[in-house]
Amino acid sequence: MTEDTNDISVLVHEFWTLMGSNDFASVQAVLGEQFMLEWPQSNERIRGVARFAQMNSEYPAQGPWRFTVNRVVANTVSEAVSDVTVTDGSMTARAVSFFSVEAGKITRIVEYWPESYAAPANRAHLVERIEQVTAYRQRCAS
Template identity: 80%
Template structure:
């Protein structure tokens, strides 16, 4: 059976809500037994929901992690993408996460953590800076 866009989108929002609780073991409830997380930029793979929870629990932070979901796009198959801003009060980053879903559980996330950079001066006459309050 094909999941609906609403089902997948709701599951991704639930994932980020659980992450925001900072009770990372609770996130295991939405992950499949065969869950895999991949970070292509650092060439790392984490296998299993328990290891994912442990990695997040052990990750150094200045304060509790807060997650702002900027956008979720889902399809009627088994995929969704989220754009999330993450902060611990000292560090702020943005994550683009590609979710695969089977039987109502997240089976895989491929996640990118792009580094912000200053716009090149040579195109300043062609662009405008994005308002930080705008979702797009």
């Protein structure tokens, strides 16, 4: 794989496709040997592809995980960011992930899981509600 912005975007999409297979060992195909995942919000780090696969396999879920890639931005030959909606059919969350890539493999992900919250009433006269991503995508597809 040549390292250009397009290829890194493709690599990130491939990562999320493999995650969506729920065969987390298969994700190792796109991860570097020294892979590391960091969750700054909980001060956790996972080192190694085997631990990453095990953590995802053992994570409690109500059903198979599904990942909707909302956006991928890659502006260098070694970095990309994705915005992904994640669901197990019961819960839905959003993840913003920063990818580092070396030699065509993902070597590091720093991931943030922002919590949704109700909009404050004091600014209701200044804002408009954002439609859910799924509804927006369905509208655009028609």
